[in-house]
Amino acid sequence: MPSLRDIRTPALVLERGILTRNIAVMAARMQPHGVALRPHLKTAKCAQVAKLATAGQFGGITVSTLAEAAYFAGHGFRDITYAVGIVPAKLGAVAELQRDGTIVRLLTDDVTVAEALAVRATALGTTFHVCVEIDTGGQRGGGAPESDALLGIARRVHESPALCLDGVLTHAGQSYATPGAEAARAVAATERAGVVRAAERLRAAGLPCPVVSAGSTPTAVHATSLAGVTEMRPGNFMFFDLTQVGLGSCTVNDVAVSVLASVIGHTSDGNRALVDAGSLALSADTSANAHLPGVGFGIVGDLWGRPLDGAAAFPLASPRTAPPAASPAPGYLAARIARVHQEHGFIESMTPLPLDALPVGTRVRILPNHACITAAMYDAYHVVDGSDEIVALWPRARGW
Amino acid sequence: MPSLRDIRTPALVLERGILTRNIAVMAARMQPHGVALRPHLKTAKCAQVAKLATAGQFGGITVSTLAEAAYFAGHGFRDITYAVGIVPAKLGAVAELQRDGTIVRLLTDDVTVAEALAVRATALGTTFHVCVEIDTGGQRGGGAPESDALLGIARRVHESPALCLDGVLTHAGQSYATPGAEAARAVAATERAGVVRAAERLRAAGLPCPVVSAGSTPTAVHATSLAGVTEMRPGNFMFFDLTQVGLGSCTVNDVAVSVLASVIGHTSDGNRALVDAGSLALSADTSANAHLPGVGFGIVGDLWGRPLDGAAAFPLASPRTAPPAASPAPGYLAARIARVHQEHGFIESMTPLPLDALPVGTRVRILPNHACITAAMYDAYHVVDGSDEIVALWPRARGW
Numbered sequence: 001m002p003s004l005r006d007i008r009t010p011a012l013v014l015e016r017g018i019l020t021r022n023i024a025v026m027a028a029r030m031q032p033h034g035v036a037l038r039p040h041l042k043t044a045k046c047a048q049v050a051k052l053a054t055a056g057q058f059g060g061i062t063v064s065t066l067a068e069a070a071y072f073a074g075h076g077f078r079d080i081t082y083a084v085g086i087v088p089a090k091l092g093a094v095a096e097l098q099r100d101g102t103i104v105r106l107l108t109d110d111v112t113v114a115e116a117l118a119v120r121a122t123a124l125g126t127t128f129h130v131c132v133e134i135d136t137g138g139q140r141g142g143g144a145p146e147s148d149a150l151l152g153i154a155r156r157v158h159e160s161p162a163l164c165l166d167g168v169l170t171h172a173g174q175s176y177a178t179p180g181a182e183a184a185r186a187v188a189a190t191e192r193a194g195v196v197r198a199a200e201r202l203r204a205a206g207l208p209c210p211v212v213s214a215g216s217t218p219t220a221v222h223a224t225s226l227a228g229v230t231e232m233r234p235g236n237f238m239f240f241d242l243t244q245v246g247l248g249s250c251t252v253n254d255v256a257v258s259v260l261a262s263v264i265g266h267t268s269d270g271n272r273a274l275v276d277a278g279s280l281a282l283s284a285d286t287s288a289n290a291h292l293p294g295v296g297f298g299i300v301g302d303l304w305g306r307p308l309d310g311a312a313a314f315p316l317a318s319p320r321t322a323p324p325a326a327s328p329a330p331g332y333l334a335a336r337i338a339r340v341h342q343e344h345g346f347i348e349s350m351t352p353l354p355l356d357a358l359p360v361g362t363r364v365r366i367l368p369n370h371a372c373i374t375a376a377m378y379d380a381y382h383v384v385d386g387s388d389e390i391v392a393l394w395p396r397a398r399g400w
Numbered sequence: 401m402p403s404l405r406d407i408r409t410p411a412l413v414l415e416r417g418i419l420t421r422n423i424a425v426m427a428a429r430m431q432p433h434g435v436a437l438r439p440h441l442k443t444a445k446c447a448q449v450a451k452l453a454t455a456g457q458f459g460g461i462t463v464s465t466l467a468e469a470a471y472f473a474g475h476g477f478r479d480i481t482y483a484v485g486i487v488p489a490k491l492g493a494v495a496e497l498q499r500d501g502t503i504v505r506l507l508t509d510d511v512t513v514a515e516a517l518a519v520r521a522t523a524l525g526t527t528f529h530v531c532v533e534i535d536t537g538g539q540r541g542g543g544a545p546e547s548d549a550l551l552g553i554a555r556r557v558h559e560s561p562a563l564c565l566d567g568v569l570t571h572a573g574q575s576y577a578t579p580g581a582e583a584a585r586a587v588a589a590t591e592r593a594g595v596v597r598a599a600e601r602l603r604a605a606g607l608p609c610p611v612v613s614a615g616s617t618p619t620a621v622h623a624t625s626l627a628g629v630t631e632m633r634p635g636n637f638m639f640f641d642l643t644q645v646g647l648g649s650c651t652v653n654d655v656a657v658s659v660l661a662s663v664i665g666h667t668s669d670g671n672r673a674l675v676d677a678g679s680l681a682l683s684a685d686t687s688a689n690a691h692l693p694g695v696g697f698g699i700v701g702d703l704w705g706r707p708l709d710g711a712a713a714f715p716l717a718s719p720r721t722a723p724p725a726a727s728p729a730p731g732y733l734a735a736r737i738a739r740v741h742q743e744h745g746f747i748e749s750m751t752p753l754p755l756d757a758l759p760v761g762t763r764v765r766i767l768p769n770h771a772c773i774t775a776a777m778y779d780a781y782h783v784v785d786g787s788d789e790i791v792a793l794w795p796r797a798r799g800w
Contacts, residue, residue, distance in 0.1 A: 009800070010800055065743060147668070265541045267535075279685065284773060286684070400411070
């Protein structure tokens with residue numbers, strides 16, 4: 001069997017045991033709420049992961065690009081929500097994807113787009129399923145639940161014989177602004193209240209609204225009530241990352257993806273080790289630093305993903321067979337990627353790094369800031385399961 | 401002919417006229433110095449661009465990954481410098497690339513790696529060409545020009561019959577820290593002095609040093625003397641970007657790459673337009689803000705790349721046939737991508753944006769912060785030449 005000791009670095013590593021545990025935990029969270037899980041595959045972009053994430057669920061998924069929609073349709077997924085506002089120029093591609101019975105559900109918050117959807121659906125000989133996008137505080141896409149425009153858009157969709165009004169959809173992106181369970185619970189309550197209110201307004205106006213869709217990873221993890229919501233669309237939860245650690249959605253031990261890198265040198269001042277993973281291999285995303293100041297571009301672990309802190313053994317010891325019981329102490333910030341160039345990363349630490357234990361060629365695993373963006377830099381996952389042995393290679397979709 | 405009006409967004413656009421002008425200007429800069437241009441292809445990763453950048457030059461190129469080395473070797477480039485410190489685990493792949501006579505020149509600053517290079521070259525039946533990496537202030541890879549280690553590494557390489565000591569190489573990465581021509585000239589002088597001093601020490605010790613390699617885009621643009629340097633390795637200059645605008649290496653009119661995006665909505669507060677280019681389409685790189693504060697994730701232009709400032713016509717007018725004579729006034733910051741999510745970008749402006757002129761479906765072109773990182777998100781360039789007509793599709797290499 002190939003091992004993480006042998007493959008070319010940098011490479012993307014996925015811990016199957018952590019992945020399946022994260023998926024099981026989220027499924028168990030949704031179950032008592034009685035809401036469907038429509039996992040967002042923008043993070044994983046991988047059919048094997050999608051099959052695990054939809055096992056025991058109703059089978060619907062969420063995507064962020066038409067390239068993902070095409071990829072997952074090609075892998076047998078037939079109920080797909082494309083959760084980015086649609087523009088008319090993309091409708092020919094959507095109609096093409098729907099030719100075999102796949103549904104690619106669309107999103108709009110614009111009445112002129114609703115008009116164009118009706119015209120184009122007829123011209124293309126297809127039916128477009130549409131959710132009206134609702135803003136519940138994220139101030140990205142969507143109109144307010146109380147907006148005048150909401151009913152006009154919904155009615156325009158409903159009145160067209162070539163369109164199907166499926167309901168309302170929201171993403172409370174402000175769940176990423178404030179860390180902690182209490183803040184996430186409050187955002188989840190706002191998200192639920194807003195999207196349910198929009199649904200009630202549609203129904204009061206005599207319009208159908210079977211779908212009431214919400215969700216981000218922080219709100220799905222922390223929601224106390226999802227009454228009136230029919231489906232949740234978290235995505236990052238499968239992998240988690242340092243941003244989610246900072247938000248309080250998970251611990252470091254729940255992070256399923258990492259970047260395998262090699263030490264390629266030491267800086268001439270003797271204080272830092274260089275690795276062959278820079279802003280392309282890790283992404284230039286620094287979002288985790290908002291809630292974990294100083295985390296830089298990622299936490300550095302050993303070949304088995306154990307953070308290189310004062311507690312970790314030097315030289316590197318036996319493989320981890322099960323995740324540690326508890327999250328590492330704040331000392332886990334001891335070794336981090338402090339700076340990146342395109343293909344260089346700089347390992348720095350708050351305490352002097354034992355560089356003698358990190359000679360050129362040493363392999364490390366870097367836990368990413370933002371798994372969605374880091375994973376997007378790669379064509380495949382090297383799948384491991386608690387050791388350095390590679391048990392599978394899972395391809396990823398990419399592009400737009 | 402296909403047009404930028406028709407293709408799926410987001411997409412990467414390359415202005416051929418600006419590209420060829422940037423290449424000609426750099427070639428003219430190098431010519432009076434009498435130094436060879438070994439362009440760094442880490443930015444372009446494209447054979448068509450490499451052919452333009454090496455036309456009239458000696459044909460050598462620089463790469464940042466072994467995947468680039470394999471790609472360019474496959475396109476007939478035979479003299480390649482891999483300008484990232486080598487680790488022994490990658491030598492099998494290097495030997496494979498050298499089987500047909502291609503040279504993939506390697507870099508080290510570590511005597512144990514020099515030992516491993518000798519052992520592995522013999523075992524693999526190949527010759528490795530080696531430059532010793534010198535730190536001239538960038539504090540990335542390399543030892544100091546005066547370091548004790550330098551001669552030991554060089555001697556170890558020279559003494560092995562399976563290795564060829566080609567010389568010394570440096571990259572003064574600190575050229576990105578301070579803006580302005582004067583600062584860049586000072587860094588260029590430091591870079592030159594350091595790498596030439598290292599070469600002199602090798603020669604004084606009876607060691608060969610035919611290659612004295614230096615260069616970054618800012619130092620190549622601004623160097624006043626390159627005496628003793630044999631080759632320069634700038635890369636970004638082909639495309640330029642907002643980071644280079646901020647540093648003073650170029651103007652906005654010299655930026656050859658941009659991201660074509662579609663307006664997909666407006667935020668509910670009516671202040672911002674949303675586009676379908678977020679942190680994957682633009683990259684999460686914010687480096688340009690160090691010297692152009694407030695530039696966010698890129699400057700927004702119209703379909704022809706003209707910045708949407710007070711001076712630009714609304715609604716969008718006729719195509720640009722030649723670059724404007726002068727750089728836009730500070731008002732070019734009027735429209736920028738202020739924030740990104742994975743597939744969403746937010747156009748904001750310092751003055752109220754005429755959102756009526758940016759209805760859903762409007763196509764814009766975004767000048768990137770850091771062309772190397774933004775371009776890496778795409779598989780190909782849509783090549784245009786002063787209009788919206790697409791004249792070619794040029795593929796890119798990717799991965800590691």
